Amino acid sequence: MTRPALALAALLAIAQFVAAQDPPAPPPPATPKPAGGIDLDGLAKLLDATTLKTKLDGKHIKVYLPGDEEWQVQVWTNETTPSMAYLTFHCQQIPAGPPPGEPLLKLLGQNGFMNGAYFGYNEKTRVVFLELVVPAEGLTTKKLRADLDRVQKLALKTVDLWAVGKWPGAEKK
DSSP, rough: OOOOHHHHHHHHHHHHHHHHHHHHOOOSSSSSOOOOOOHHHHHHHHHTSSSSEEETTTTTTEOOOOOSOOOOEEEEOSSSSSEEEEEEEEEEESSSSOOOOHHHHHHHGGGGGTTTOOOEETTTTEEEEEEEEETTTTOOOOHHHHHHHHHHHHHHHHHHHOOGGSSGGGGGG
């Protein structure tokens, strides 16, 4: 063998030896989630097993609740709290102008009586919402469906508080 051929054979032998010693490391998981966590895909799989109509809408899944009104609940989670799933019902958008204090205070006063669900107000979008936050650990299709039913029942029970058309002075407009 010539000298360059010997050098090449030695290099190949060394490369094969090194490759046998250090197998390539497996790629890291795309987005690790803590035990008990859930992501949007996990929520979508749970919702697919229900009889409810759903639609992916960016980082939320719209769930169309049964009934006369085509009410929707947004089901979502986020990277900072993957151990929780959020069920958000957008009650109504408040018309332009300063938000009326009395009706909003009545909504906030209701928060202590809803066993974990609460009303909120998004100042940017001017939307009053009802939200229920549930633990993702052990969440099943049956539990998720029961929580969606609970949000719907709470919305129906409190409609006189959040429906802008029922607020004082609204009927005169």
